Amino acid sequence: MSELSLHALPLKGLWQLQHARHSDERGGFARLFCQASLASAGVAMSIRQINHSVTRQRGAVRGLHYQVPPQAEYKLITCLRGEVWDVAVDVRAGSPTFLHWHAERLCAGDGRSLLLAPGLAHGFQALSDDAELLYLHSADYSPAHEGALSVHDPRLAIAWPLPIAQLSARDQQHPFIDASFAGVAL
């Protein structure tokens, strides 16, 4: 198996990355990002920012966040501790899967990451206490270019696996999608 392989998931622009894990008596080693491997799979991603989050409470939800051009971004998500249910939502204007979502479980040490292309919103629910995520971003964080969807939006009907135990004040305020929402033009 190569160090890093990409597997397409049901939304265009959403991939599962599988990392080869090298284990020995000291522990393990894995390549989490490889610009050349992604480029050979047609993904032109370079890293502008690396973020880390700790979510204390099982059931807490963060999201659903995206950035619009010129700060639309690839986002590569790896779980470093615990377990999360990670969700991508297609917000690309004109996409055949507009407003469809797809979720995957990510577990620390499972050798998997999720890669989201520009135009996919991201959120997750912690399935364990103290869930830690590592984010690699291809664009700078820009609140002026941030868009968000409500995790409760009935139009999306996201099937969160647990009751939502905690949501930031900001994430409680995102409006539901209405007819004026045309999506993100990339």
Ligand SMILES: Cc1cn([C@H]2C[C@H](O)[C@@H](COP(=O)(O)OP(=O)(O)O[C@H]3O[C@@H](C)C(=O)[C@@H](O)[C@H]3O)O2)c(=O)[nH]c1=O
């Ligand atoms: C996302 C972000 C936040 N911040 C600041 C703003 C705020 O004071 C504090 C916490 O930010 P938030 O409440 O937006 O954090 P959070 O709700 O965890 O936002 C994250 O949610 C998940 C779903 C994602 O996909 C991430 O890209 C990011 O948007 O950190 C930065 O300085 N840089 C960043 O890149």
